Amino acid sequence: MSATRRQILSRTGASVAGIAFTGALSELFAGSASAAPRTAGYGPLVPDPDGLLDLPAGFRYRVLSRQGDPLRSGEGLVPGNHDGMGAFAGRRGRVHLVRNHENRVTGKIAVPTVPGLTYDPAGKGGCTVLELDGRNNVLGERVAIAGTAVNCAGGPTPWNTWLTCEETEDRAGTNGYTKDHGFIFEVDGADPHRTGAVPLTAMGRFQHEAIAVDPSNGIVYETEDAFERPFGLFYRFLPERPLGGTGSLRAGGTLEAMRVPGVPDLSVVQETGTRFEGIEWVPVPDPLATATPIRHQDFGPRGITHAQKLEGCYWGGRAVYFVSSFARAKDGSAATHFGQVWKYEPHRRRLTLVVVFGPDTDVQLPGESPDNICLAPTGGLMVCEDGDGAQHVFGLSADGEVYAVARGAQNIGTPEAPEWGEFAGVTFSPDGSTMYVNCYTPGTTFAVTGPWC
Structure with a gap:
């Protein structure tokens, strides 16, 4: 049985999920404020003791609205x-x-x-x-x-x-x-x-x-x-x-x-x-x-x-x-x-x-x-x-690396058959210091800050 991406992310703590693939990746970042797009992830995701949002070390979230x-x-x-x-x-x-x-x-x-x-x-x-x-x-x-x-x-x-x-x-x-x-x-x-x-x-x-x-x-x-x-x-x-x-x-x-x-x-x-x-x-x-x-x-x-x-x-x-x-x-x-x-x-x-x-x-x-x-x-x-299973916000670099930025931790299923609400609405503050993102179910709006650059 082939390992799935989510299984690998689970084992590794959700760091880099993939490497270079074909396609003009650099084109995707046209108009970005950064002259040198980052080429790696932010490290493994750390389980949230409050069971809301898993993030890399050094990042933190605030619940703005539920x-x-x-x-x-x-x-x-x-x-x-x-x-x-x-x-x-x-x-x-x-x-x-x-x-x-x-x-x-x-x-x-x-x-x-x-x-x-x-x-x-x-x-x-x-x-x-x-x-x-x-x-x-x-x-x-x-x-x-x-x-x-x-x-x-x-x-x-x-x-x-x-x-x-x-x-x-x-x-x-x-x-x-x-x-x-x-x-x-x-x-x-x-x-x-x-x-x-x-x-x-x-x-x-x-x-x-x-x-x-x-x-x-x-x-x-x-x-x-x-x-x-x-x-x-x-x-x-x-x-x-x-x-x-x-x-x-x-x-x-x-x-x-x-x-x-x-x-x-x-x-x-x-x-x-x-x-x-x-x-x-x-x-x-x-x-x-x-x-x-x-x-x-x-x-x-x-x-x-x-x-x-x-x-x-x-x-x-x-x-x-x-x-x-x-x-x-x-x-x-x-x-x-x-x-x-x-x-x-x-x-x-x-x-x-x-x-x-x-x-x-x-x-x-x-x-x-x-x-x-x-x-x-x-x-x-x-x-x-x-998709199905665990829900992530993924980052995609110009070098073709896919890395997890966030993982939902709010289980809307059961302990035996867990489910997680999808993410939506990802956007950044005008000064680039905060990523805002929604969990669709249960409706939750997060502000995520950390070493984005």
Whole structure:
């Protein structure tokens, strides 16, 4: 029986989990603040005596917020299902941490409805925002948007707001909703009432996952995590009023989907370094999906390019990177893989497969099922692995080393059959001194400090 990555990490205390593999790893770190990305891990993980979060020696965590605790605003309880998250610089060295809550209609702790911040009173999802001082003391915690649904991921804008994404296509009248869902909403962590609860309808109605914004022109790239065939698309939104702050995206724009000529399904591409030139962008016939989900719509005789589990998305250097967490032929994909990271260069109209993830039995490849992903100020890539068994935040170096940065220690199963909640929302403080990350279940937000550089 082959040893799995998690078995090896368990034996070694979770240090370096893999070594060099093929692919243009250095490309992943474009735009990182560090000129010399670190090339090794931080050492073995040390079991947490409090049973919350295992970290390398020299690192420490603070629990900022847990589901079920009272919101400091007095608006209700901290909702559950902590997912995507962004950290934004505030005044006097403060940080505004905007956090998604991926609540469905069955969510146990809904985001409290607040006048002026609620889209659909029947929606249980939304965002909360924590205000922190320079030492990660919580100064405030309040609702930032409510009445949305299945707020999965999203992404930051260059004008210091958060775009929160609904990962659903439910219409009004479904599951008790009073309004259509499947939109992106803009959230200002410093002043949520400035952005309110207005759906950015021109950006499309579909099962949104994450976004990344080109800071040079305001074009927004969007991933779609569709749950069944035909799988999701990779989109770009060309705003009528590019950049310029809150309200620019409300002015409308054009939504387009990516077509890779001759490739109807990205899962068939298996070799890192594979490049496609002349990428095309096709206008979406009906962005509101009034009659037909976008991925089912007619994009002409040449079709459109699909991919299963399009999730994490970020901007680095002059390119946008996006993640396909996995593809399974048994689910209807054209081929099977355990995770990919793609790079699209707009100025070259070029798409490149830069990383291929491996099965849990292959310790020479990074861990399977990558989900939320972000660049670290130290030059590495942080990946929330959403697989089975123990749950980790992995670091990935430019030399191809995969190392564990954190391991969840909250057992949500039983002593005989332990389970751990996935990590999500990994992000860093504006000064790079703190990594913030969520445990999805039970909803817990951590601030992790230590010798990052």
